[in-house]
Amino acid sequence: MTEKTIFELSRPGRIGIRYPEPDVPLADLPEKFLRKDLPLVEMSENEVVRHFTKISQLNHAVDTGFYPLGSCTMKYNPKINEETARLPGFSQIHPLQPVETVQGALGLMYETQQWLAEISGFDAVTLQPAAGAQGELTGVFIIRAYHNSRGDSKRIKMLVPDSAHGTNPASSAMSGMTIIEIPSDKNGNIDTERVKAECDDTLAGLMITNPNTLGLFDENIVEACQLVHNSGGLVYGDGANMNALLGIYRPAEVGIDVMHFNLHKTFSTPHGGGGPGSGPVGVTKELAEFLPDPVVAMISEGDEETPAFYDLVTPEKTIGRVKSFHGHFGVVVKAFTYLISLGKNGLLDASTSAVLNANYIQALIKDVYHIPYERLCMHEFVTEAQWDDAPGIRALDISKRLIDFGFHPPTNYFPLIVHEALMIEPTETEAKETLDAFADALLQIADEAKNDPEILHNAPTNAPFGRLDEVKAAKELILKTQLPENYGKELS
């Protein structure tokens, strides 16, 4: 099923709403403001509703099917989050209102800061960054501000493991750092000998993702943090994979100094086309004075008669604002709803189930799909999707074939240190039946790859569109709608 664009469906003169005759005198707009070339769509309400309902059904979404897109934590987003975010006390306020009139919103932000601090072991949290990568940038700015405040401005070297998220080197480079890539050892952990070799008085820090992008808990994390600290550097933790570790491990306790959270991954707010992200950053006590301006503080605790009072305060040596107003507040409301819905024990259950589900799928397929670092995985794992007896089959072919089974493909070709990588993250919100069906599909596809590879090369055949020409899409960038030639001209 395909659907025409809304511009092709438009018919001149067609309307959805008939306005009543005006009961005030008409006033013509000045001629210079009138545009003759404004091609607004003309349709009935019925046609508009059908159009958008149809194209919404062409999407794959967490609400329609399994979405094991590694590194993205596409867990189910409880609908109660949407209800709370729409409460008028949160949705009908303005960030410039006097703080006395928005105490509920500020209280929610303060509580969220406290929850994140408790989960991670950090002392202070900002909710401002708009998403994970901006959280990284904020964190690296804080590291730089810390060194500069001590007159130690020669520290410009940032170590980034080859199993880190791709945004880590980018965030460091944008902050003016020099990037040194650190390889993984044979077990998929950071190579501490290589860290040691870079430890000198120009070291700003280390950016480490744990669990790393291989889905493995980095067993060298304590030693790596100690090496960096001993030479005067700081450690940035990429918290994008926190879904594996809630209630199990507190990053601040192993030596991480600053870390971002992805509310949109770990704490169940829609993302990937479904809503903006949110990337709060937690820091140790030593770094709290550098946080972006402002943070929410509890000014007085209150008692039985008087409620607590919250205000916006400026950290003493703040790096400044990183986002207008207070970040993505609506996302924070949704994440807070999730935190208090699950509570301490629920969060621990979520992480342990996420890890169990990933290991379950890994165990079901590992005899057929090569696992380059075969260990117990965390919330996700990476397999090498190629076989000597299936020449010409690549990870991409397997992913395209999975679409025919109604599954969203896993992440392809990441991390780069695994050939033909397929990165699979089931999350905790999937039933055993779904995990079984997915593993069965992968096993069937492996069989087809060896015995009937054309099925894979031609896939998907069971989707609104067949195999797309990705080379053409990447080379011939047509990034805006091209209106039909006779659009809007029938009547003129």
Add this chain to the structure above:
Amino acid sequence: MKTPADLKYTKNDEWVRIEGDEAVIGITDYAQDQLSDIVFVEIVAFEGDSLNQGETCAVVESVKAASDIYMPISGEITAINEALADSPELINEDPFGDAWLLRIKMSKSSELEDLLDAEAYKNLERDH
């Protein structure tokens, strides 16, 4: 996988053809196969620039990934393959022929010792 015997190679999958005191640089058949369909090539230096061994001289982007290409040896760039801007697929079609990236005037001939011959390149330990 082709590995012409008259070329020199690096562990990072660049090839070098020595022509007197000049050298022509490209990426290997193995590299293009790993990258799959190449959609974009950017030479990140200009004619007349001098780059050191190991410095980034180009970025090659495929449908899978974007990869930096490093100078196998130091030298001054004397020519850039302009055709790759419009036809990056040349690298997939003929990595050792029309799809060269740069021509340089070598500045440190001792660095040639760092390069691998075809046999050594073929025998590199790969991850799989």
